[in-house]
Amino acid sequence: MTQQLETSRRTPLNRARVLEAAVALADEVGLEALSMRRLAEALGVVPMALYKHVANKDELLDGMVDVVIGEIAPVAGAGWKDAVRLRVLSARQALLRHPWARQALETRTNRTPAVLKHTDEVIGMFLAGGFSVDLTHHVMHALGSRMWGFTQELFDAAAGSQEAVMPPEAQAAMLQEMARTYPNILEVAGVARHDDGSVVSYGCDDQFEFEFALDLMLDGFERLHGRHWSSGRGQ
Amino acid sequence: MTQQLETSRRTPLNRARVLEAAVALADEVGLEALSMRRLAEALGVVPMALYKHVANKDELLDGMVDVVIGEIAPVAGAGWKDAVRLRVLSARQALLRHPWARQALETRTNRTPAVLKHTDEVIGMFLAGGFSVDLTHHVMHALGSRMWGFTQELFDAAAGSQEAVMPPEAQAAMLQEMARTYPNILEVAGVARHDDGSVVSYGCDDQFEFEFALDLMLDGFERLHGRHWSSGRGQ
DNA sequence: ACGCTAGGTGTACGCCGTACACTTGTCAAT
DNA sequence: ATTGACAAGTGTACGGCGTACACCTAGCGT
Numbered sequence: 089m090t091q092q093l094e095t096s097r098r099t100p101l102n103r104a105r106v107l108e109a110a111v112a113l114a115d116e117v118g119l120e121a122l123s124m125r126r127l128a129e130a131l132g133v134v135p136m137a138l139y140k141h142v143a144n145k146d147e148l149l150d151g152m153v154d155v156v157i158g159e160i161a162p163v164a165g166a167g168w169k170d171a172v173r174l175r176v177l178s179a180r181q182a183l184l185r186h187p188w189a190r191q192a193l194e195t196r197t198n199r200t201p202a203v204l205k206h207t208d209e210v211i212g213m214f215l216a217g218g219f220s221v222d223l224t225h226h227v228m229h230a231l232g233s234r235m236w237g238f239t240q241e242l243f244d245a246a247a248g249s250q251e252a253v254m255p256p257e258a259q260a261a262m263l264q265e266m267a268r269t270y271p272n273i274l275e276v277a278g279v280a281r282h283d284d285g286s287v288v289s290y291g292c293d294d295q296f297e298f299e300f301a302l303d304l305m306l307d308g309f310e311r312l313h314g315r316h317w318s319s320g321r322g323q
Numbered sequence: 324m325t326q327q328l329e330t331s332r333r334t335p336l337n338r339a340r341v342l343e344a345a346v347a348l349a350d351e352v353g354l355e356a357l358s359m360r361r362l363a364e365a366l367g368v369v370p371m372a373l374y375k376h377v378a379n380k381d382e383l384l385d386g387m388v389d390v391v392i393g394e395i396a397p398v399a400g401a402g403w404k405d406a407v408r409l410r411v412l413s414a415r416q417a418l419l420r421h422p423w424a425r426q427a428l429e430t431r432t433n434r435t436p437a438v439l440k441h442t443d444e445v446i447g448m449f450l451a452g453g454f455s456v457d458l459t460h461h462v463m464h465a466l467g468s469r470m471w472g473f474t475q476e477l478f479d480a481a482a483g484s485q486e487a488v489m490p491p492e493a494q495a496a497m498l499q500e501m502a503r504t505y506p507n508i509l510e511v512a513g514v515a516r517h518d519d520g521s522v523v524s525y526g527c528d529d530q531f532e533f534e535f536a537l538d539l540m541l542d543g544f545e546r547l548h549g550r551h552w553s554s555g556r557g558q
Numbered sequence: 559a560c561g562c563t564a565g566g567t568g569t570a571c572g573c574c575g576t577a578c579a580c581t582t583g584t585c586a587a588t
Numbered sequence: 589a590t591t592g593a594c595a596a597g598t599g600t601a602c603g604g605c606g607t608a609c610a611c612c613t614a615g616c617g618t
Contacts, residue, residue, distance in 0.1 A: 191429075191430070194426075194429055194475055195426070201504075204501075204504070204505050204508060205505070207505070207508055208504075208505040208506070208507045208508045209507075211507035211508060211510075211511050212507040215507055215510070215511075221510055221511055224511050225511045225512070225513060226532060226535045226536075228511065229474075229532035229533075229535065229536060230532070230535060230536035230539055232474040232475055232536070233468075233474065233475045239464075239467035239468065240429055240467055240468045266439075269436075269439070269443075270439050270440070270442070270443040271443070272443045272444075272446035272447040272450055273439060273442055273443045273446060275446075275450070275456055276446050276450075276456055276459050276460045276463065277460075278460060293556075296554070296556075297461060297464035297465070298464075300461045300464065300465060300554075301461075301464060301465035301467070304465055304540065304543040304544075304547075305539065305540070305543070307543065308539040308540075308542065308543050309539075312539075319531070319535075321528075321531075
């Protein structure tokens, strides 16, 4: 009976369960708030117990990234363009489910099997489409992080995010100030000002923007491929 | 005399000096190794003294990013394409001088005046070139982090980095293993295998790759602009 | 019956950011 | 010349972090 309790209380914990719990915790509290101690607590275990299953925190993060990458759907039977497009958009879906994964991928320099596999498959799509090795090389560089379904949105620019922390009249004043200092940003950000000075909108469809950029690149690739572009640097 | 010593020993330290020292220290030891304590030590001061000049570490990082952005050269008088190109490549030079800045920029979500100014100027170049507000909006999204002169190189893929840690025969064996598992990566990465199995090359000109991608996008933008592309979503 | 081993524990160390209360050096107003 | 406000720098302390290291213990193959 005591035995029973103990066995039930401690389904012995393995690497997969640790990673799964880590992913869930990061989904919940974000990446900065994810600590070995907190993860251990969530698993009902003492911090050092985790180290029997992952070498250290870095390796934990690698494992978590691998879990997310594992969620990317495979793509079968399509021209290179559709294949890449679908694969990348699927990667995007996976990363959107785990907002912390983007940052983890950015920071991480380790090439885990899952990372290599995805890369290899995307490369394979271009090669199968008849791209030269040379062009494929540059194309992959150009894709960069977009291969993972994200681009950093450093251009989140507009007023849209420090909303609600200040009274509306202060907001309006700040907007006027910004309009004077950074006129172009405000114009392009899609901020609409009503006659009364209030701010509306700032509508920005991230998915649209992502596909816009992705298709721009794919079209560019297609054009270069069609004209048998070469970097003229051997290979 | 004592006074003299003291005044000379403590040129009183101000925000600019703190940021400057922080940038220098990060250049030297990297971003993860940059701590308030270590920075204070480098300045010959007790850690808490820094807090009279920066609010906290986050604000310090923002300030450091601003210093780097301040190094981006202004661009005057050129068509939009050349102007953007020059500005972005100048940003790239600034970021290359401070390798930590890329990560700092990626992580940071705060929009400091320097960040906004750069963004505003790049936008201004497109608008001055006759781009519609609509197209400019999407174009900026597409540029993304490339506006800052970098793209993450998640595709550093090949064997080229864990060199030298293992004996050459182990290296060759690993390469063979990789060639079997990830054939496409190896082919495209520019790894050349000699008959004796030794690995050479892996030549990759980052600057070339960056300009390849940048020009691909600029050409794409130009084409869309030329045909009066519109997203068909108002604005 | 016994010892090996994998999994979990407990303690401890050195680092981190920073809150808070303090001294001290400078200078303007009295 | 005295004072007192203020900015700059100090010292101590707290809670959190990753993780090294020694230890325990349950279950298993022999």
